[in-house]
Amino acid sequence: xxxxxxxxxxxxxxxxxxxxxxxxxxxxxxxxxxxxxxxxxxxxxxxxxxxxxxxxxxxxxxxxxxxxxxxxxxxxxxxxxxxxxxxxxxxxxxxxxxxxxxxxxxxxxxxxxxxxxxxxxxxxxxxxxxxxxxxxxxxxxxxxxxxxxxxxxxxxxxxxxxxxxxxxxxxxxxxxxxxxxxxxxxxxxxxxxxxxxxxxxxxxxxxxxxxxxxxxxxxxxxxxxxxxxxxxxxxxxxxxxxxxxxxxxxxxxxxxxxxxxxxxxxxxxxxxxxxxxxxxxxxxxxxxxxxxxxxxxxxxxxxxxxxxxxxxxxxxxxxxxxxxxxxxxxxxxxxxxxxxxxxxxxxxxxxxxxxxxxxxxxxxxxxxxxxxxxxxxxxxxxxxxxxxxxxxxxxxxxxxxxxxxxxxxxxxxxxxxxxxxxxxx
Numbered sequence: 001x002x003x004x005x006x007x008x009x010x011x012x013x014x015x016x017x018x019x020x021x022x023x024x025x026x027x028x029x030x031x032x033x034x035x036x037x038x039x040x041x042x043x044x045x046x047x048x049x050x051x052x053x054x055x056x057x058x059x060x061x062x063x064x065x066x067x068x069x070x071x072x073x074x075x076x077x078x079x080x081x082x083x084x085x086x087x088x089x090x091x092x093x094x095x096x097x098x099x100x101x102x103x104x105x106x107x108x109x110x111x112x113x114x115x116x117x118x119x120x121x122x123x124x125x126x127x128x129x130x131x132x133x134x135x136x137x138x139x140x141x142x143x144x145x146x147x148x149x150x151x152x153x154x155x156x157x158x159x160x161x162x163x164x165x166x167x168x169x170x171x172x173x174x175x176x177x178x179x180x181x182x183x184x185x186x187x188x189x190x191x192x193x194x195x196x197x198x199x200x201x202x203x204x205x206x207x208x209x210x211x212x213x214x215x216x217x218x219x220x221x222x223x224x225x226x227x228x229x230x231x232x233x234x235x236x237x238x239x240x241x242x243x244x245x246x247x248x249x250x251x252x253x254x255x256x257x258x259x260x261x262x263x264x265x266x267x268x269x270x271x272x273x274x275x276x277x278x279x280x281x282x283x284x285x286x287x288x289x290x291x292x293x294x295x296x297x298x299x300x301x302x303x304x305x306x307x308x309x310x311x312x313x314x315x316x317x318x319x320x321x322x323x324x325x326x327x328x329x330x331x332x333x334x335x336x337x338x339x340x341x342x343x344x345x346x347x348x349x350x351x352x353x354x355x356x357x358x359x360x361x362x363x364x365x366x367x368x369x370x371x372x373x374x375x376x377x378x379x380x381x382x383x384x385x386x387x388x389x390x391x392x393x394x395x396x397x398x399x400x401x402x403x404x405x406x407x408x409x410x411x412x413x414x415x416x417x418x419x420x421x422x423x424x425x
Contacts, residue, residue: 038327042336043081043363046072046089053361056081056352057103058343061156061245061288063350065109066343067102068363078102078114078130081363090130093138095119100128100136104154104161107202111158113151120147127151127163127176140182142167142174149174149182153199153207156245160204164196173197173209173221173229186229188213188221195221195229199243202288206247210239220252220261238267242286245346248406249290251283258283258295258309258317265407271317273297273309283311285344285351290405292348294320294341308338308353313405320351320366327368338364372425373403374417382424390417 043066045054054070066081070089075098078090092100096117104113110132115125118138127149130136141147144166152163161176162185170193173185187193191212198209207223211231219231220238232238236255243250250261258281259267272281276298284295292312297319299306308320321338324330338355345351351366376386376393393401394414403413403420 038324038329038366038368040324040329040332040366041364042357043068043365044087045360045362046070046077046079046087051360053354054079054363055354055361056342056363056365057101058105059345059350059352059365060105060109061107061346063345063365063367065105066352066363066365067105067112067114068342068352068354069101070363074098076100078112078116078136080105080109080112080130081365082109091136092116093118093126093128093136096121099125101125101150102130103150103152103163104199106154106158107156111154113154113161113163115150115163118147122146122148124148125150127161127165127174127182129158129161131158139176141165142172142182142184144168150196151176153197155200155204156202160200162197162200162204162207162209164209167193169193171195173207173211173223175200175204175207175223177204185223187211188219188229188231190214191218192216197223198239198241201243201247202245203247206243208240208243208250208252210252220250220254222250232261232267241282241284244286244290244405245288246290246404248404249286251286251293251295253280253282256280258293258297258311260286260293260311262405262407270311273307273317273319279306281309282340284340284342284353287344287348288346289348292344294344294351294353296340306339308341308355310341310351312348323368324366329366336364374421374423374425376417382421387418387421390414390421 056066056068059066078100079087081087092098093116096119100116102112102114112130118126126147127139128136142165149165150163151161165174173195174182176182188211195211196209197207200207211221213219218237220240221229223229238254240250240252254267258270280299282296283293286293294310296306297309310320311317341351341353343352349370354363374382377389401409403416
């Protein structure tokens with residue numbers, strides 16, 4: 001394979017993708033717990049020579065399956081990684097250049113969504129779904145002049161895929177099901193017909209992304225069947241790139257800053273890393289419970305520089321590298337520069353993304369076991385005292401009782417707490 005040509009091709013497409021795309025401790029902090037140790041490892045590549053680039057885009061809720069893309073002997077190839085099997089290539093759709101990218105994975109890791117060149121779509125690819133039984137299957141298009149499109153988000157059971165596809169009018173966000181096929185989600189009024197769905201809730205009923213209301217890809221949206229596509233307003237360009245399992249908490253970017261969004265709070269800036277310049281911050285990922293956000297800080301497109309970050313309500317925004325070093329993983333990080341957090345597990349304890357290991361861009365996985373959230377009083381035991389402590393905080397309207405992290409203290413927080421408490425974390 002022509003590695004120089006491959007790297008040049010990858011650089012064009014990937015940079016475009018980046019721009020498009022105690023009670024205190026128990027509430028959101030990270031801590032090593034009994035039987036669980038922090039860890040960090042590179043995932044390697046689909047070629048024996050150790051050539052990059054590669055990216056990990058998503059991880060299952062339990063942190064056991066990772067999907068992404070890597071250079072293989074054939075070209076750029078979607079992969080699926082597990083601890084036991086390592087990185088396994090998923091092939092591609094026949095017809096065009098060998099190129100495939102895995103962007104999303106179902107809850108049990110059995111269904112993967114992404115894009116692959118089919119000969120009509122061009123380098124952006126055509127949307128696909130993959131299973132072990134059927135391999136990589138195109139899921140159609142919105143009837144445009146090409147089959148261009150990407151499957152970028154997926155429901156927990158794998159029955160709903162969302163993304164963007166070319167239609168006769170432009171690029172439109174879509175929602176796909178086996179029964180209904182690929183259906184457009186409409187468009188924001190006022191701008192060009194350009195929209196992409198980037199993620200969906202666990203049941204596929206809430207879809208987030210970004211569309212065009214006055215310019216090109218300039219406004220975040222939330223879609224439900226009841227409301228249709230609703231723009232989230234300004235000021236400044238905005239996008240939602242990830243959403244929690246219940247569809248209530250989103251993460252993305254507004255006016256160049258990383259943000260977390262809920263219906264009640266709107267966009268909330270996550271702050272900036274100490275020493276950051278005037279570059280761009282992007283919240284690329286969010287945990288299933290909506291309490292942990294990850295992404296890329298201080299991104300400078302001209303220099304190709306940036307730094308992976310992690311955020312929670314207690315600690316705020318932090319360099320992921322600093323967090324891993326504090327967890328005792330400094331030796332594992334020798335030679336690594338961590339660039340972006342692209343996927344986070346349900347409880348926020350497993351993060352995946354990519355960085356530079358020496359001169360090669362490589363996907364990685366990091367595990368930072370979280371302290372037990374049901375231990376609400378922080379005494380190291382989960383019992384009825386935690387229930388009493390939580391109910392007292394709830395009765396007082398204390399922000400610490402916002403257990404589901406949606407910015408409102410209500411009965412849903414009680415249910416969320418009791419579910420975690422009944423499961424012993």
